[in-house]
Amino acid sequence: MIATAETIEAPHVDWAGLSPLIAVFLGAIVVLLLGLSRSRSARETAVPLLSIATLAIAIGLSVGRWGERTDLIAGALRLDELTLILTILFCVAGIATVLLSWRHVAPRELAHGEYYALLLSSIAGMIVLVAAQNLVAVFVGLELLSIPLYVLCAAEMRRASSLESGLKYLVIGSVGSATVLYGLAFIYGATGSTDFGRIAEVLAGGDVASDVLLLTGVALTIAGMAFKASVAPFHQWTPDVYEGAPTPITAFMAVATKAAAFGVVLRLFDVALIDAALDWGPALAVLAAITIVVGNVGALGQSSLKRLLAYSSVAQAGYMLAGVVVATRLGLQATIFYIAVYLVMNLAAFAVIVARERETPLGDDISSLNGIGATRPALAWSMTISMLALAGFPATAGFIGKFYLIEAAVAGAYTWLAVFIVVGSMISLAYYLKVIAAIWMQPAEDDGTVVATEPVPLADGGETPLLAGGAEEATSARGQGELVGVAVVFAALTVILGIVPSPLLDVVRDAGAALGLL
């Protein structure tokens, strides 16, 4: 009896190492329960505040663990600087999303508690995903991240396009998950292990690298991950889902989901499959090049800001992929840096979009920004900085990010990919500058846009097109300090990181060192 009890002893759990993850899970449960409260102020104020507090605690716990490199739960998860920096990024994105959702219609429709609990669960899934160093943990993380998002996309239950977005994401996301799972199974079949370290040993040891089973597995995994990270040609769902989803959720998906997908790609390819780099490197390089072109060309004709940013996020995924392709430490660091920068730039832009959706009946059309240079300077400057940064202008973080990626690509003997990055940037100018031109060089529209200080009159009759967070949610400009705050903070960060990037570069260098690449 005693002997059997010993053999099934549970693995040692390092609770301190897991603390950020635990904090987020606990927060999700508490928020869910608090959402059942009958007090309206508890639901509308306490729930989001508690969500923010949860995420802030998770950030604090992550910072406290900085510098540790240990295995958690019998090697299923890995605590290192890569996990920690991405955890911090997810939580920052989460806090911004909570602020963007504060007075949005979506949480109200999901009874507040559920909305924020789902958001926190999704973040927990992301943390599991980027910490995973075991094929099974990868899949668990992936599903935990995706399933809450399917619901969140459809959160505005009375708006058909939101439901459509949720359904589309569910179908496509499931196909992606299934593909990943299939690929992971093949990799396990070829190497005989689900553990990343063990897989790397098997690959380093023998001639498995050219095994058909392994190659099939890698190809399927790439395809599945490409769905999640919206890498062309698996990106078609992105514009539709981004456009239909509630805008705060779009922002969250654009920055956090992408960061999570790249986090796991980095660990999977640069740790487990590093010795098969000759197999997947060229394939990923071609995908990156296609993604850059498809994303940028797709964005050209868009008049909806959310669709425009969706295509732009596809293109940016291509840039980030370039850092993965080279399979060097420099590339890894460049990718992580770009993920962070990308998050900062996009959150500023999405905050402005949410603000303008409430102030005008134009929804997320570019014309909703017309003339705000004169009427809403804080929003105008934030959006301008964000667009310049996405286009890669100097004195913004986007420039440093691109510089770093190009440096990694050239040093990794992928100069042609570096040229693709800049060709993509050239195409992207046409649509980023269009947004800036609308802000500063177009007169405000009389028939839609209203002067900032007045509440927006509802469009007459029930003819209002059902735009995400559209006219119904129109509030006065005074009532959205939190949106302006998010926009200004992230725009300021974009500029600061563009001028003083060294602190972030140091952090990224630690994360790069954690994976032990050359």
Added chain:
Amino acid sequence: MTLHLSIMLWLPVAFAVLALVAPPRFAGRLALLGAALVLGYAVTYLVDFDSGSGVLQYVTDETWIAELGISYKLGLDGLNLLLVALTAILFFSCILWASLRQWDRPRLFYFHFLVAETAVLGALLAQDLALFVVFFDLMLVPFFFLTGMWGGARRVQATMKLVIYTLVGSLLMLTAAVATGVLAAAGPPELSFAFSDLAERPLAESSQNWIFLFFAAAFLVKMPAFPLHGWMPDGYRAMPLPVLAVFSGVLSKVAAYGFLRVCLPLFPDASDHFQTLLLLIAVASILYGSAMAFTTTEARLILGYSSVAQLGFITLGVFALNAQGAQGALLQSFNHGLVVAPALFIVALLAARASGSEDIRDMGGLGMRAPILATMFLIVAFATLALPGSANFAAEFYILLGVFTDHMVIAIVASTGVILAAIYALRLFITTMHNRTGARVESRELSLRDGLVLVPLVLAIIAIALYPQFALERSESTVAPPPTAAAELLPGGTPFAPLEETP
């Protein structure tokens, strides 16, 4: 007054922020004060500069981003001293011109204007390739806003075209710059983009070639040179006048300077390899620019196309790949900037007297009651056409001399450009000032407000014409080592005779 280059570099931005937060009516005065201080610094540097030493002076060298090998290194030498002075002079004149007029949203206008000054100065002062690229790309942002927000007809389309066209080159340059640093560091030394480090780590010729072409694309678009000038007509039409004056006077020179600072010393083999190609582009620009300048009737575009031709001359001098050519190119850059700005102001004054039309067919007889204005214009026109005695003459002489030694045919074809310049400059002068008075023309004399801007510039033109050595001796000691050092590496390159006295 401490002679710290960073102070001069960041003064405009400091005043830009002040202008942005100050009450609108003070914005112009604040901007003017900022530009005046920069001008003061620039003049001090001109006087204090040690012409004999031939090395970088007033060097600032700090690490900016260690991880990426980018340093914040500034310095002055014979290559950029004159251009820095030109930048300070033109920005001051243009802001003076602007501040005597009313602008919509003045705070933003002067903010962008001053940011532009910092960006241009930064590109000129940078002694680190990455820093140069940063400022070179940054130059475009304020001009995008200045053109798009305060420009004329079809301003938004024009400004998009301008930015996309010129940034296509700049982004290629970004890749090329990164590749230069990374490929040069392929060995024990740490990654560094400082010009002095890069010059000691020559690249393989095959890498040099594509990198050179990427840089050349950026610079030729910015100039603009003949096949890459597509943005120029729309851009010139749309830009507000003081903006156009600095754009035409200074930004194109930064491109020419880029060749001298980056391409020749860092890619000597490629510079030699593509010498003929660049010379042919230069000659094509001279001929095309001149031909367009005496066929078009829009006064602004006449000056625009004449700039294409003049920059053709500058390119010609740069790619003579010898000291005479380089000196001629630098002197010509300075002269052209000094000449084109007052010429554009005069065009604006003429248009104001011809009911707003900038078509020279509507402008006849403007000189009737305006002898001072006519005199000013005549001096500017003579300087444009390089009348013997003008500094442009000395510069073009140097350039042609430089080219003549190795490429006689090209030099002979290019020298027809001097004749063509006489044709278009005199045509512009005669059709506007003489001829029959146009139907809607009202001839009146230069007002005090306009004279305040024009007279000092014209005096500067006369001064440099009388004493071009002032410019030449400051560039001499620097020009002699770098381009010749580049040339010495060339197979079969000949060492150059020491420069003779100015003719």
